[in-house]
Amino acid sequence: MEAAESPTGGTADGQAGDTAPARRAALAAMVGGLALHLLGYAVQQTRLSIVALLVFVWGVGVLAGRRRWGGAAVFPLAFMCFAIPVDVLDTLGFYLRLGVASVACGTARTIGLDVIRNGTQLLSAHGSYQYDVDAACSGVRSLMALAALSLLVGYLSLQTWRARLLVLGLCVPYAFAGNVVRTFAIILSAEWFGQRAGAIVHEWFGFLVFAIVLALQIVSMRLLKRWRPEVERTEAGPRARQGRTGSGDATVKTGPGVWAGKFVPAVLVASPGHVMAAVLVAAGLAAGAAGGFDAAQANPEVGVLLRAGGRDPAELPSFLAGGWMGQDVAVSATERAILPPDTGYSRKNYIWLRDSSRQVFVSVVLSGRDRTSIHRPELCLLGQGWTIEDRFDHGFAYPGPKPGTVPATVLRVRHEIPGPRGGRVVVPSLVAYWFVGHDRVVAGHWARMGWSAVDRLFRLQTNRWAYVLVQTTAFDGEAAALARLQTVLDQTLPAFEKPPE
Numbered sequence: 001m002e003a004a005e006s007p008t009g010g011t012a013d014g015q016a017g018d019t020a021p022a023r024r025a026a027l028a029a030m031v032g033g034l035a036l037h038l039l040g041y042a043v044q045q046t047r048l049s050i051v052a053l054l055v056f057v058w059g060v061g062v063l064a065g066r067r068r069w070g071g072a073a074v075f076p077l078a079f080m081c082f083a084i085p086v087d088v089l090d091t092l093g094f095y096l097r098l099g100v101a102s103v104a105c106g107t108a109r110t111i112g113l114d115v116i117r118n119g120t121q122l123l124s125a126h127g128s129y130q131y132d133v134d135a136a137c138s139g140v141r142s143l144m145a146l147a148a149l150s151l152l153v154g155y156l157s158l159q160t161w162r163a164r165l166l167v168l169g170l171c172v173p174y175a176f177a178g179n180v181v182r183t184f185a186i187i188l189s190a191e192w193f194g195q196r197a198g199a200i201v202h203e204w205f206g207f208l209v210f211a212i213v214l215a216l217q218i219v220s221m222r223l224l225k226r227w228r229p230e231v232e233r234t235e236a237g238p239r240a241r242q243g244r245t246g247s248g249d250a251t252v253k254t255g256p257g258v259w260a261g262k263f264v265p266a267v268l269v270a271s272p273g274h275v276m277a278a279v280l281v282a283a284g285l286a287a288g289a290a291g292g293f294d295a296a297q298a299n300p301e302v303g304v305l306l307r308a309g310g311r312d313p314a315e316l317p318s319f320l321a322g323g324w325m326g327q328d329v330a331v332s333a334t335e336r337a338i339l340p341p342d343t344g345y346s347r348k349n350y351i352w353l354r355d356s357s358r359q360v361f362v363s364v365v366l367s368g369r370d371r372t373s374i375h376r377p378e379l380c381l382l383g384q385g386w387t388i389e390d391r392f393d394h395g396f397a398y399p400g401p402k403p404g405t406v407p408a409t410v411l412r413v414r415h416e417i418p419g420p421r422g423g424r425v426v427v428p429s430l431v432a433y434w435f436v437g438h439d440r441v442v443a444g445h446w447a448r449m450g451w452s453a454v455d456r457l458f459r460l461q462t463n464r465w466a467y468v469l470v471q472t473t474a475f476d477g478e479a480a481a482l483a484r485l486q487t488v489l490d491q492t493l494p495a496f497e498k499p500p501e
Contacts, residue, residue: 022066027275029059031282038286043453050084063275075155082148096143098387099176104183113191116416122187143175145210150217157221163228167221174216178209292460303436304366304466304496312344313364313466313496320491323353329361342368346496350488360488361471364496367464374467376445377433378411386413386429393443394432394482399490404500406493407443408434412478428474430481436466436497468497 033056040048054077062070105117116123150171154164182205190198305314318326326348344366352358367374378388390412395405411431434441435448442448448465455461470489474481 019066022062022070023275025070026059026063027278029062030056030275030279033057033059034279034282034286038289039457041290042457044456045453047084051081054078054080079148079152082144096176096179100179100183103180104187107180107184108187108191113187115187122183124190143171146171146175146213146217149214150221153218153221158224163224167217167224170217170220174213178213182209301438302366302464302466303438303441303498304364305498306344306366307346311342311366311368313346313366315495316346316348316362316364316492317495318348320350320488322487324350324360324488324491325353326350329363340368343374344368357473357475358484359472360484361469362488362492363469365467365469367466374435374465377431377467377469381411381413381431386415386431388413396432396486396489396493398493398497398500400494400499402499406434406441406489406497406500408432409443410482412474429471430474430478430485431469431471432485433467433469436468438463441500466497 033052033054036052036055037049040046040052058070058073058077061073065072101117101122105115105122108115114124147168150168151164154167158164158167182202185205186198186201189201306312307314316326320326327350329347329349331345331347345364346366347361347363350360350362365374381388388411392410392412394408394410396408398404398406409432411433412428413431414426414428417425417427434443435445437448437451440451442451452463452465455463470485472481472484
């Protein structure tokens with residue numbers, strides 16, 4: 001039986017009747033995707049460009065198949081967001097690493113094993129083994145894989161989003177517990193049979209843990225269906241909802257074109273050809289704007305003094321008044337391999353000759369054109385075995401004829417080392433850092449990222465930020481450690497950082 005035509009010229013199921021709204025939605029999505037890509041290109045955030053591609057593809061689907069294709073494409077395109085790398089996963093991974101290491105170490109100590117934890121590192125007090133809970137053992141990889149599988153299976157087999165999100169939420173405790181078991185098994189193997197045995201367990205136990213965690217998730221989903229049968233998805237469910245929305249009403253105002261019709265004039269969607277013409281014009285404008293960003297040169301003005309050649313920060317002094325001697329600290333091969341080649345460095349470790357245990361590390365890293373040249377130190381500190389206990393804001397005095405204040409973030413950190421007679425020794429330290437731009441100094445990572453985006457977007461400038469870090473131990477107390485940092489900065493700050501305006 002053929003579908004009856006509605007007064008608007010569409011069929012009874014409303015598919016033809018929503019042609020104009022669907023074209024408006026397609027135009028809004030495609031042009032909006034291009035604009036989002038241009039924004040991501042401008043602020044050097046490729047993740048925004050990836051999301052923009054998904055939005056653009058959704059617009060193409062709506063243009064080709066109207067409301068039906070647009071609705072069907074929402075979940076598959078949203079599911080592809082699992083493939084987008086985001087910084088929050090790195091941060092989450094570090095905290096998961098800390099949690100896994102802490103729980104596994106606490107469990108080992110409960111049964112009498114003498115294990116030392118330095119941040120994400122686990123080592124024997126007797127020196128028989130040493131491991132680092134790296135990203136693979138943090139649980140973030142298995143968590144993402146398990147989350148993707150759970151969301152997909154939940155979407156296909158469960159009826160409500162509440163039930164799907166419940167199953168998705170179970171991934172976190174399951175993945176965390178699985179990696180704690182894996183790490184604890186590594187410690188036991190190393191205690192009984194040595195470092196090599198622990199390495200073998202590390203290599204093979206991960207597959208078993210993931211299989212167990214996946215089985216737990218499947219069992220949880222089946223139990224949920226047994227206790228709440230109404231959440232199970234059936235063929236009758238979607239059809240029943242379709243009937244309730246009025247399948248015979250061609251004038252129902254639903255679908256992707258309702259909101260788009262408020263922003264896109266109807267004259268622009270007279271035909272698919274007009275939609276594509278508008279998209280091509282928008283694409284040309286976006287390409288021209290991107291070319292303008294490419295033509296923007298790195299700002300020659302930086303907030304730190306430079307050596308000859310203009311790439312590296314000025315060299316730090318070798319001797320300071322009061323008996324401080326500076327030793328050069330080489331840039332590691334790993335740093336040079338990871339960071340862009342136009343990154344500049346200047347660093348020294350200052351030792352007080354009257355007491356060699358009093359040391360201050362000073363590091364200045366100058367970025368190139370790419371913002372990935374520098375990053376926040378919390379990630380590196382955690383990976384190096386430090387545990388961050390707290391943070392606070394502090395202002396260091398800038399000496400000289402133009403005194404001022406340098407805003408900084410100070411981290412209270414610690415790590416443990418084996419004692420000379422066994423046991424553990426806690427090493428407390430203070431780490432202070434800040435970022436220096438050509439016209440401002442900021443104490444935090446996100447402030448630097450925000451100003452970098454503003455400079456690229458509105459000033460067409462790719463500024464070179466400098467990242468300054470100073471560190472010292474705090475055995476003699478926090479006040480003495482801050483005073484020691486200030487003593488070294490009194491003589492090193494004028495050597496590399498310009499006076500405050």
